[in-house]
Amino acid sequence: MIDLRSDTVTCPSPAMRRAMAEAEVGDDVYGEDPTVNRLEALAAGMLGMEAAVFVASGTMGNLVSLLAHCGRGQEAIVGDEAHIFHYEVGSASALGGIVFHPVPTSADGTLAVDAIAAAIRPSANRYNLYHYAPPGVICLENTHNRCGGTVLDPAYFAEVAALAAQHGLPIHLDGARLFNAAVARGVPPTAWTRHVTSVQVCLSKGLAAPVGSIIAGPASFVDRARGMRKSVGGGMRQAGVLAGPGIIALTDMVGRLEEDHVNARLLAEGLSAVPGIQLDSSRVETNIVVFNVQDPAEADRLAAAARAEGLLISPFGPGRLRAVTHYGITADDCRRAVEILRQM
Numbered sequence: 654m655i656d657l658r659s660d661t662v663t664c665p666s667p668a669m670r671r672a673m674a675e676a677e678v679g680d681d682v683y684g685e686d687p688t689v690n691r692l693e694a695l696a697a698g699m700l701g702m703e704a705a706v707f708v709a710s711g712t713m714g715n716l717v718s719l720l721a722h723c724g725r726g727q728e729a730i731v732g733d734e735a736h737i738f739h740y741e742v743g744s745a746s747a748l749g750g751i752v753f754h755p756v757p758t759s760a761d762g763t764l765a766v767d768a769i770a771a772a773i774r775p776s777a778n779r780y781n782l783y784h785y786a787p788p789g790v791i792c793l794e795n796t797h798n799r800c801g802g803t804v805l806d807p808a809y810f811a812e813v814a815a816l817a818a819q820h821g822l823p824i825h826l827d828g829a830r831l832f833n834a835a836v837a838r839g840v841p842p843t844a845w846t847r848h849v850t851s852v853q854v855c856l857s858k859g860l861a862a863p864v865g866s867i868i869a870g871p872a873s874f875v876d877r878a879r880g881m882r883k884s885v886g887g888g889m890r891q892a893g894v895l896a897g898p899g900i901i902a903l904t905d906m907v908g909r910l911e912e913d914h915v916n917a918r919l920l921a922e923g924l925s926a927v928p929g930i931q932l933d934s935s936r937v938e939t940n941i942v943v944f945n946v947q948d949p950a951e952a953d954r955l956a957a958a959a960r961a962e963g964l965l966i967s968p969f970g971p972g973r974l975r976a977v978t979h980y981g982i983t984a985d986d987c988r989r990a991v992e993i994l995r996q997m
Protein backbone atom coordinates (compact mmCIF):
# COMPACT_ATOMS: atom_id res chain seq x y z
CA MET A 654 0.00 0.00 0.00
CA ILE A 655 1.14 3.55 -0.75
CA ASP A 656 -0.42 5.43 2.15
CA LEU A 657 -0.73 9.14 1.39
CA ARG A 658 -3.70 9.77 3.69
CA SER A 659 -1.62 11.70 6.21
CA ASP A 660 1.85 12.12 7.69
CA THR A 661 0.31 10.80 10.92
CA VAL A 662 0.77 7.25 9.56
CA THR A 663 4.57 7.44 9.90
CA CYS A 664 6.20 4.69 11.96
CA PRO A 665 9.13 5.28 14.33
CA SER A 666 12.65 4.90 12.91
CA PRO A 667 14.96 2.13 14.20
CA ALA A 668 16.82 4.77 16.28
CA MET A 669 13.51 5.81 17.83
CA ARG A 670 12.66 2.24 18.74
CA ARG A 671 16.06 1.90 20.42
CA ALA A 672 15.50 5.16 22.26
CA MET A 673 12.18 3.83 23.53
CA ALA A 674 13.77 0.66 24.83
CA GLU A 675 16.67 2.45 26.49
CA ALA A 676 14.99 5.61 27.81
CA GLU A 677 15.88 6.64 31.32
CA VAL A 678 12.53 7.24 33.04
CA GLY A 679 10.94 8.59 36.20
CA ASP A 680 7.55 9.90 37.28
CA ASP A 681 6.89 12.86 35.02
CA VAL A 682 3.95 14.14 37.09
CA TYR A 683 6.59 14.77 39.79
CA GLY A 684 8.81 16.35 37.09
CA GLU A 685 11.24 13.45 37.57
CA ASP A 686 11.46 11.86 34.14
CA PRO A 687 14.91 12.89 32.87
CA THR A 688 14.10 12.05 29.25
CA VAL A 689 10.93 14.12 29.27
CA ASN A 690 12.83 16.97 30.93
CA ARG A 691 15.50 16.79 28.22
CA LEU A 692 12.87 16.82 25.45
CA GLU A 693 11.08 19.80 26.96
CA ALA A 694 14.31 21.80 27.38
CA LEU A 695 15.43 20.96 23.85
CA ALA A 696 12.06 21.92 22.35
CA ALA A 697 11.82 25.17 24.32
CA GLY A 698 15.28 26.13 23.02
CA MET A 699 14.50 25.28 19.40
CA LEU A 700 11.22 27.19 19.57
CA GLY A 701 12.79 30.18 21.32
CA MET A 702 10.42 29.90 24.28
CA GLU A 703 11.02 30.04 28.01
CA ALA A 704 9.49 26.62 28.73
CA ALA A 705 7.75 23.66 27.10
CA VAL A 706 5.59 20.73 28.11
CA PHE A 707 5.15 17.35 26.43
CA VAL A 708 1.55 16.36 25.68
CA ALA A 709 -0.08 13.29 24.17
CA SER A 710 -1.20 14.79 20.86
CA GLY A 711 -1.63 17.93 18.79
CA THR A 712 -5.29 18.03 19.72
CA MET A 713 -4.41 17.88 23.42
CA GLY A 714 -1.74 20.55 22.93
CA ASN A 715 -4.18 22.95 21.29
CA LEU A 716 -6.89 22.22 23.87
CA VAL A 717 -4.59 22.66 26.85
CA SER A 718 -3.18 25.88 25.34
CA LEU A 719 -6.64 27.35 24.82
CA LEU A 720 -7.65 26.33 28.35
CA ALA A 721 -4.52 28.04 29.68
CA HIS A 722 -5.25 31.25 27.74
CA CYS A 723 -9.04 31.58 28.15
CA GLY A 724 -11.56 31.40 30.94
CA ARG A 725 -15.08 30.06 30.44
CA GLY A 726 -17.13 32.36 28.20
CA GLN A 727 -14.10 33.90 26.51
CA GLU A 728 -13.66 33.76 22.76
CA ALA A 729 -10.99 32.03 20.74
CA ILE A 730 -10.72 33.89 17.43
CA VAL A 731 -9.96 31.18 14.92
CA GLY A 732 -9.94 30.65 11.15
CA ASP A 733 -13.00 28.90 9.75
CA GLU A 734 -10.66 26.40 8.05
CA ALA A 735 -8.46 25.87 11.12
CA HIS A 736 -7.79 22.38 12.43
CA ILE A 737 -8.76 23.64 15.88
CA PHE A 738 -12.18 24.64 14.55
CA HIS A 739 -12.78 21.68 12.20
CA TYR A 740 -11.23 18.58 13.63
CA GLU A 741 -10.79 18.85 17.38
CA VAL A 742 -14.31 17.80 18.46
CA GLY A 743 -15.12 21.32 19.66
CA SER A 744 -13.18 20.33 22.77
CA ALA A 745 -12.30 23.87 23.88
CA SER A 746 -16.04 24.65 23.96
CA ALA A 747 -17.16 21.30 25.31
CA LEU A 748 -14.61 21.11 28.12
CA GLY A 749 -13.59 24.72 28.67
CA GLY A 750 -16.69 26.77 27.88
CA ILE A 751 -14.60 28.67 25.30
CA VAL A 752 -16.58 30.25 22.46
CA PHE A 753 -15.15 29.86 18.96
CA HIS A 754 -15.33 33.07 16.94
CA PRO A 755 -14.56 31.90 13.40
CA VAL A 756 -13.26 34.36 10.79
CA PRO A 757 -12.84 33.60 7.06
CA THR A 758 -9.63 31.84 6.05
CA SER A 759 -7.94 33.09 2.87
CA ALA A 760 -6.68 30.55 0.32
CA ASP A 761 -3.12 30.98 1.65
CA GLY A 762 -4.13 30.13 5.23
CA THR A 763 -4.02 33.69 6.57
CA LEU A 764 -6.91 35.47 8.28
CA ALA A 765 -7.29 39.06 7.07
CA VAL A 766 -5.94 41.33 9.80
CA ASP A 767 -9.05 43.51 9.42
CA ALA A 768 -11.25 40.47 9.98
CA ILE A 769 -9.34 39.58 13.15
CA ALA A 770 -9.64 43.20 14.30
CA ALA A 771 -13.39 43.13 13.68
CA ALA A 772 -13.67 39.91 15.68
CA ILE A 773 -12.06 41.56 18.72
CA ARG A 774 -15.25 43.03 20.10
CA PRO A 775 -15.42 45.39 23.06
CA SER A 776 -16.18 43.23 26.07
CA ALA A 777 -17.67 45.88 28.33
CA ASN A 778 -17.50 49.59 27.75
CA ARG A 779 -19.67 52.60 28.45
CA TYR A 780 -21.81 52.17 25.34
CA ASN A 781 -21.91 48.44 25.04
CA LEU A 782 -22.22 46.82 28.37
CA TYR A 783 -21.90 43.05 28.50
CA HIS A 784 -23.22 42.13 25.06
CA TYR A 785 -20.22 40.22 23.84
CA ALA A 786 -18.17 37.31 25.02
CA PRO A 787 -14.76 38.86 25.77
CA PRO A 788 -11.89 37.88 23.45
CA GLY A 789 -9.34 35.52 25.01
CA VAL A 790 -6.91 34.39 22.30
CA ILE A 791 -6.16 34.64 18.57
CA CYS A 792 -5.30 31.33 16.89
CA LEU A 793 -3.15 30.91 13.77
CA GLU A 794 -2.07 27.74 11.95
CA ASN A 795 1.24 27.19 10.09
CA THR A 796 1.64 25.25 7.85
CA HIS A 797 -2.05 25.37 7.07
CA ASN A 798 -3.49 21.91 6.67
CA ARG A 799 -6.84 22.52 4.93
CA CYS A 800 -5.29 25.16 2.66
CA GLY A 801 -2.83 22.56 1.33
CA GLY A 802 0.19 22.88 3.60
CA THR A 803 0.69 26.58 2.83
CA VAL A 804 3.41 28.49 4.65
CA LEU A 805 2.37 31.80 6.20
CA ASP A 806 4.88 34.66 6.08
CA PRO A 807 6.66 35.72 9.27
CA ALA A 808 5.82 39.31 8.21
CA TYR A 809 2.12 38.42 8.42
CA PHE A 810 2.69 37.08 11.94
CA ALA A 811 4.30 40.40 12.86
CA GLU A 812 1.16 42.24 11.68
CA VAL A 813 -1.16 40.02 13.72
CA ALA A 814 1.17 40.36 16.71
CA ALA A 815 0.95 44.15 16.51
CA LEU A 816 -2.84 43.94 16.54
CA ALA A 817 -2.84 41.44 19.40
CA ALA A 818 -0.50 43.66 21.44
CA GLN A 819 -2.82 46.63 20.91
CA HIS A 820 -5.57 44.61 22.60
CA GLY A 821 -3.42 42.77 25.12
CA LEU A 822 -4.37 39.43 23.58
CA PRO A 823 -2.20 36.29 23.37
CA ILE A 824 -1.66 34.46 20.07
CA HIS A 825 -1.63 30.66 19.99
CA LEU A 826 0.04 29.03 17.00
CA ASP A 827 -1.12 25.59 15.90
CA GLY A 828 2.28 24.70 14.49
CA ALA A 829 1.57 21.00 14.05
CA ARG A 830 3.85 21.21 10.99
CA LEU A 831 5.88 24.30 11.93
CA PHE A 832 9.12 22.49 11.11
CA ASN A 833 7.82 21.88 7.58
CA ALA A 834 7.33 25.65 7.28
CA ALA A 835 10.84 26.28 8.62
CA VAL A 836 12.46 23.81 6.21
CA ALA A 837 10.43 25.13 3.27
CA ARG A 838 11.52 28.71 3.93
CA GLY A 839 15.03 27.91 5.15
CA VAL A 840 14.56 29.81 8.41
CA PRO A 841 14.35 28.64 12.04
CA PRO A 842 10.92 28.16 13.64
CA THR A 843 11.64 31.22 15.77
CA ALA A 844 10.94 33.33 12.65
CA TRP A 845 7.28 32.70 13.55
CA THR A 846 7.33 31.84 17.25
CA ARG A 847 8.88 35.21 18.18
CA HIS A 848 5.54 36.75 17.24
CA VAL A 849 3.27 34.42 19.24
CA THR A 850 2.63 33.69 22.90
CA SER A 851 2.32 29.92 22.66
CA VAL A 852 2.91 27.21 20.08
CA GLN A 853 1.95 23.58 19.60
CA VAL A 854 4.27 21.41 17.49
CA CYS A 855 3.60 17.77 16.58
CA LEU A 856 6.43 15.28 16.93
CA SER A 857 4.30 12.50 15.47
CA LYS A 858 3.72 13.68 11.90
CA GLY A 859 6.57 14.12 9.40
CA LEU A 860 9.03 13.95 12.31
CA ALA A 861 7.86 10.34 12.78
CA ALA A 862 7.75 10.01 16.57
CA PRO A 863 5.08 7.49 17.55
CA VAL A 864 3.21 9.79 19.94
CA GLY A 865 3.24 13.34 21.19
CA SER A 866 3.37 17.07 20.79
CA ILE A 867 5.15 19.92 22.47
CA ILE A 868 3.56 23.12 23.63
CA ALA A 869 5.85 26.00 24.45
CA GLY A 870 5.58 29.55 25.68
CA PRO A 871 6.32 31.73 28.70
CA ALA A 872 6.95 29.81 31.96
CA SER A 873 3.71 31.12 33.49
CA PHE A 874 1.71 29.83 30.50
CA VAL A 875 3.45 26.45 30.63
CA ASP A 876 2.70 26.17 34.38
CA ARG A 877 -1.02 26.74 33.69
CA ALA A 878 -0.88 24.36 30.73
CA ARG A 879 0.64 21.63 32.95
CA GLY A 880 -2.32 22.00 35.29
CA MET A 881 -4.77 21.83 32.38
CA ARG A 882 -2.95 18.81 30.95
CA LYS A 883 -3.44 17.03 34.27
CA SER A 884 -7.09 18.02 34.42
CA VAL A 885 -7.81 16.45 31.01
CA GLY A 886 -6.08 13.25 32.09
CA GLY A 887 -2.79 13.90 30.35
CA GLY A 888 -0.40 13.68 33.28
CA MET A 889 1.80 10.84 32.07
CA ARG A 890 4.13 8.92 34.36
CA GLN A 891 7.18 7.14 32.85
CA ALA A 892 6.66 9.08 29.62
CA GLY A 893 10.39 9.01 28.80
CA VAL A 894 9.68 5.97 26.59
CA LEU A 895 7.72 8.40 24.38
CA ALA A 896 9.94 11.43 24.90
CA GLY A 897 13.04 9.44 23.76
CA PRO A 898 11.78 9.18 20.17
CA GLY A 899 10.55 12.78 20.49
CA ILE A 900 14.14 13.90 21.06
CA ILE A 901 15.24 12.02 17.94
CA ALA A 902 12.35 13.65 16.03
CA LEU A 903 13.83 17.06 16.85
CA THR A 904 17.52 16.22 16.46
CA ASP A 905 17.52 13.82 13.47
CA MET A 906 14.30 14.15 11.52
CA VAL A 907 13.81 17.86 10.79
CA GLY A 908 16.30 17.92 7.89
CA ARG A 909 14.61 15.06 6.10
CA LEU A 910 11.34 16.99 5.73
CA GLU A 911 12.88 18.53 2.60
CA GLU A 912 12.63 15.11 0.95
CA ASP A 913 8.86 15.08 1.65
CA HIS A 914 8.53 18.52 0.08
CA VAL A 915 10.43 17.44 -3.05
CA ASN A 916 8.22 14.34 -3.31
CA ALA A 917 5.06 16.41 -2.83
CA ARG A 918 6.09 18.69 -5.70
CA LEU A 919 6.79 15.66 -7.88
CA LEU A 920 3.35 14.30 -7.02
CA ALA A 921 1.67 17.66 -7.60
CA GLU A 922 3.36 18.20 -10.98
CA GLY A 923 2.34 14.69 -12.07
CA LEU A 924 -1.25 15.13 -10.90
CA SER A 925 -1.64 18.56 -12.46
CA ALA A 926 -1.01 16.96 -15.87
CA VAL A 927 -3.78 14.38 -15.38
CA PRO A 928 -6.98 15.30 -17.27
CA GLY A 929 -9.87 15.87 -14.87
CA ILE A 930 -7.66 16.86 -11.93
CA GLN A 931 -7.44 20.52 -10.96
CA LEU A 932 -4.34 21.47 -9.12
CA ASP A 933 -1.96 24.43 -9.18
CA SER A 934 1.31 22.66 -8.44
CA SER A 935 3.16 25.98 -7.99
CA ARG A 936 1.24 26.43 -4.73
CA VAL A 937 2.57 23.20 -3.21
CA GLU A 938 5.26 24.35 -0.78
CA THR A 939 5.43 21.56 1.79
CA ASN A 940 4.21 17.97 2.12
CA ILE A 941 0.46 18.39 1.54
CA VAL A 942 -1.15 18.18 -1.90
CA VAL A 943 -4.83 19.11 -2.10
CA PHE A 944 -6.53 18.72 -5.47
CA ASN A 945 -9.99 18.86 -7.00
CA VAL A 946 -11.89 16.66 -9.41
CA GLN A 947 -14.58 18.04 -11.68
CA ASP A 948 -17.59 16.28 -10.22
CA PRO A 949 -18.06 17.01 -6.50
CA ALA A 950 -19.52 13.53 -6.04
CA GLU A 951 -16.39 11.90 -7.47
CA ALA A 952 -13.91 12.36 -4.60
CA ASP A 953 -15.21 9.50 -2.45
CA ARG A 954 -15.49 7.15 -5.42
CA LEU A 955 -11.98 7.97 -6.59
CA ALA A 956 -10.49 7.41 -3.12
CA ALA A 957 -12.27 4.04 -2.87
CA ALA A 958 -11.14 2.99 -6.35
CA ALA A 959 -7.55 4.05 -5.61
CA ARG A 960 -7.59 1.94 -2.45
CA ALA A 961 -8.43 -1.11 -4.54
CA GLU A 962 -5.27 -0.35 -6.60
CA GLY A 963 -3.03 -0.02 -3.53
CA LEU A 964 -3.14 3.76 -3.05
CA LEU A 965 -4.63 5.49 -0.02
CA ILE A 966 -5.65 9.15 -0.31
CA SER A 967 -8.16 11.15 1.75
CA PRO A 968 -11.45 12.59 0.55
CA PHE A 969 -11.22 16.20 1.73
CA GLY A 970 -14.63 17.75 1.06
CA PRO A 971 -16.90 17.79 -2.00
CA GLY A 972 -14.75 17.17 -5.07
CA ARG A 973 -11.52 17.53 -3.04
CA LEU A 974 -8.83 15.03 -2.15
CA ARG A 975 -5.66 15.24 -0.11
CA ALA A 976 -2.37 13.37 -0.45
CA VAL A 977 0.45 13.82 2.06
CA THR A 978 4.07 12.77 1.65
CA HIS A 979 6.07 11.60 4.65
CA TYR A 980 8.79 9.40 6.13
CA GLY A 981 8.52 6.06 4.31
CA ILE A 982 7.18 7.48 1.02
CA THR A 983 9.62 7.55 -1.89
CA ALA A 984 9.73 9.41 -5.20
CA ASP A 985 8.81 6.13 -6.91
CA ASP A 986 5.73 5.85 -4.69
CA CYS A 987 4.68 9.31 -5.85
CA ARG A 988 5.19 8.42 -9.52
CA ARG A 989 3.16 5.24 -8.99
CA ALA A 990 0.40 7.23 -7.24
CA VAL A 991 0.16 9.57 -10.25
CA GLU A 992 0.00 6.56 -12.57
CA ILE A 993 -2.79 4.92 -10.55
CA LEU A 994 -4.85 8.12 -10.60
CA ARG A 995 -4.13 8.70 -14.31
CA GLN A 996 -5.43 5.20 -15.10
CA MET A 997 -8.63 6.04 -13.26
Ligand SMILES: Cc1ncc(COP(=O)(O)O)c(C=O)c1O
Nearest residue numbers: 710711712713736798827829855
Ligand atom coordinates in the same frame (compact mmCIF):
# COMPACT_ATOMS: atom_id res chain seq x y z
C1 LIG B 1 -2.81 21.54 11.74
C2 LIG B 1 -3.06 20.42 12.73
N1 LIG B 1 -3.20 20.73 14.02
C3 LIG B 1 -3.41 19.78 14.95
C4 LIG B 1 -3.48 18.45 14.60
C5 LIG B 1 -3.79 17.44 15.66
O1 LIG B 1 -2.76 16.55 15.91
P1 LIG B 1 -3.07 15.11 16.56
O2 LIG B 1 -3.54 14.25 15.44
O3 LIG B 1 -1.75 14.71 17.12
O4 LIG B 1 -4.11 15.30 17.62
C6 LIG B 1 -3.34 18.08 13.26
C7 LIG B 1 -3.44 16.66 12.88
O5 LIG B 1 -3.46 16.29 11.73
C8 LIG B 1 -3.14 19.10 12.29
O6 LIG B 1 -3.02 18.82 10.99
